[in-house]
Amino acid sequence: MTFSVLLVEDDELMRMLISESLEDSADITLYEAGSYREAQWWLDSSEVLDLVLLDNYLGDGEGSELLPFFTQQVEGSKAHCPRVMMLSANNDESFLSDCFERGASDYLIKPFNLGLLTLKVSALLREKGLQQALDRKNQQLQVLIARAEHEEYLARFTYDFIVKRATRPVPGVADRTVSSHAFSGDLILRATAPDGRAIIMVLDATGHGLSAAITLLPVVSTFQTMISKGFALQSVLLELNRHLLLDTPSDRFICCIALEMDPNRHEVAVWNGGMPPVLAVDANARELSRVTSTNMPLGVLSDTDFETATETYPLDFCHFWLAYSDGLYEQTNHDKAPLGRDRIHQHLRPTPEATIEALFMALAEHAGAEAYDDDVTVCSIDPHAFLASATGDSTPASETLPTASSKLDHGAFEWSLLLRARQLEDIVPPTLAMSLINELNLAQKLVERVFLVLTELVTNALDHGVLKLESELKQGENGFLVYAEERAKRLARLQHHDWVAISLSWDDIARKLWVCVSDSGAGFSPDTPSTDPAELSSGRGLVIVRQYVEDFCITPPGNRVNVSIPYPK
Template identity: 35%
Template sequence: MTSDSEQLTLPRCLLVLTDSPSNGLLYEDFFSYKGCLVDCIDSQALQGKRISKSYEFVLVDMELPADELTELLKRTAAALPDLPLLVVNTDADFRCIEQCFRVGVNDYVVKPVNLELLSFKVSQLYGAEQLIKDARHQQHALRHLVYQHQFNQEIAHNVYENMLARFSTPLPYCDVVKVAADEFCGDIFLTGKAPNGNVYLLLADATGHGLAAAIQILPLANIFHAMVAKGCELSLMAVELNQRLHDSGLGDRFVACCLVELSQNARELRVWNGGMPDVLLFDEPGKIVHRFSSQHMALGVLDRKLFSVATERMPIDAGTRLVMFSDGVTEQRNQHGDWFGEQRLLNLLAETGSSLEQRLIGALNEFLGNTDYKDDITVAETDLTQLHKSVENTEHYKQIPQGCVESKIRVSGRMLGEAGLLNTFSQLLKNIYLPEEVRHRAYTVFTELYNNALDHGILRLPSELKDDFDGFVDYLEQRDKRKQALSENDWIEITILVNSARQLLRLSIKDDGDGYSSEGDGNESEAFGRGLMLVKQLCHAVEVTPPGNETTVTVKWEDNE
């Protein structure tokens, strides 16, 4: 025996079908010597016998007519479907050999045969079959992994979408279309309504797309939701979102973001744009009234001291539609290398008669043809006319219970800095069935007076810091530091009187500070202070008691509010 023959990989259990006892003994001795278990069966013993499934190879050496041999091979192949089948026969007729191959024979050897050559053929066939089996097992395992991956992706995607839905408040006048280039979308559009009635919009586009981009965005949704619930200023919201990303340690990962605040009380539209395409304000004929271009770096790039919080403002009645979109729309490229571009987007935005989704998807499909989306796409359109109408048609109570509600609350120490107090006031107004528009006005007034009392009266923070955009971050840092030093000697008293018969709400806020002057409040920087100017616009009466540490306001409403 040669060393090459000893290295052959042979089946452990070999079935030999033969009518020749001498050939059977020859095969048994030879392959047993090679280390195989050999089972020889003749045609008579094969009749009606149930063939074992433990064999790994079948060798057929029967001198039968072609038709009978073919029938035997059919039955054997059916009983042992996945085993290599080799025929040794004296018939060299091409038609006989062809019939054998047609019924599933892997190889055909014409006698006389060299046993060493035969063992080599058996080894080759057996090895090839093992490779096929291994490939099948790997294919099955891969199919299972792909299925498991898709299943996990679907679960993760559903969890992700459900979590985002929890952080956003659907608004009937906001129409949004999102198309993901991957299973997960790296764009998010969130909406929220603060207790004072202000509407907040957030559109963010993370670096890349897919799961890696989605992970960056999810924490922002939580912060946005929490700060909207507290009625925080747009500038403060931008600071917190940026700081969260900057402290995340993601390095080269950042998020382009656009924040919008729609204030019905102040009749104002505020925009902070960091790295996003222009926010477009349209008038009724579809003409662009104003572009809110990006004036800041994307979130997560700069630290708190370098971050800019300047917002751009316009009267809310200046336009009828506000459109926000991610660069994935305009930067789609077709097979010719052409960009979709802003002009195509403007053209479809000017069209009417169909939904935004139908127009956008239709235009993109026509432009891209068979080309896949290269980036995530988001387009959000806010109908400002419907927003105005929704405020005019807010819930009304035909019959408010007659009577009075009067409450006096004294807050001291570190409890002064808890934002939950503001929400408690909002909930109180809701529980006594005041109309929503009145609640929004009262909450805006209460928030402004309370923050004035805390910041200027108790914490003694100079408002001049907020006049300088670069000083706003310093203002926030000093505010946080001084809040930690509050003691029980620092207090604010809140007195609330609601008289439903007289249709008025009287609110008084007093602090133990030195007071502040109401003379210069009207000149406070437009970028930050709403001041007493806004309070006077929303109230029927405003009285500041010298030295300025107590302010009393009266809010009235009519039956048709």
């Protein structure tokens, strides 16, 4: 690096001596000015100076008057300002002080040692070089910061877009999340299955910020896809766990609370993997029960070790359920004391909305700061509000009556499907049928009933008719996993003579949808107990189907079921 140095000195001999002392410096380009006027010319020139050696007593003016003009900032950066060393015989303290106030970097009293001058010049130029290097680094840093902010904005936009598309509102569910970073490692997923079930997941990923948010992305798309296809909660949990094991680093996992509200079975199932207890709260803001974590988080255990057993309650068991992430009770105050779970119980309120508000007010008061140590999420689930919506108590009439554009008004239709062997492993018949049903622009209540009936009948035909699986396999601590593993083994052994067939036909006169499901199995006994499905440990599917159909006929030997579903009135 070469530095530009201007020597302002009216004494020609002194200029020569100084020039000779500095000429050995290969990194200096020396310019000279012999008067006040010549120095002013340099002020008006475009030459960038790094150092000015300024004599005070010039023949046509005083150099100290030029100090403010030489030392004013260029382009708003101190790195572009030349350093100025005053050269003067005046050793008055007030004059020296005035020079430094005007911006002088150093002062050398005449007569001076030329060796000392050379050392001071080297020191000032070295400082100037470091300042310029620091300024360049700062500029590069600003560019990197701007680029990072832009990339973060795009990442945030993409993340929010994906989450928004994959999450649907569910009646009775209220939540609030406060992020400790630009990205949140907490997430709440909500979706309603075609048969009317609602599944809510409260997720807390490992770490903070973007690294935690990225871990959640595989969960988001898989969750919505599986719910839209009508998979049960246990199947969703298994698939999410499998995805996280395959798609994320080994040190990443997701703590999860999952609730499945089923208006058809009139029950709610709760699963807790690594999260704080889920609280069941009554109308008097008292805790009725709690579901503690008895499972490992998602993305830790293999399929064979992962447990999907849930705790099941009647749908109207409590006034509302309350779930929250550990960022709530672990938040500390200025004394490093956490909020604690006892404080959470103290702020339970008779309504879900009031409880969420009270908890966040208590959190803000406890933390005493706007930023929290961790992401904080609180979610409430009101089963009564959900059930009212699911049963139509709060559904507008326009959503339950046939619309003018309903394609059923154009006459009857028939649709059928036959799947054999390994096709039954890869294709979900109810989902295929629902593609047609959704195109017909039917009332939502009818769509939910059709999917429920199809799912139960096809599951019964495939699992019990073709695969000959016993419901008792589901009993026990790992019952669902044992059942799923045995089901996968038998599906892999299916032959061409194994099949399931479904057909749909619309009776335009009776305003009924006829559904027929048959299979290649040996059949089953039509004697289905008439009881509340919630009281049964197995065989509840056909009991539930009977509640939503008008005609129910099992053709001997029991491998063909015909039902009719009336259009909602």
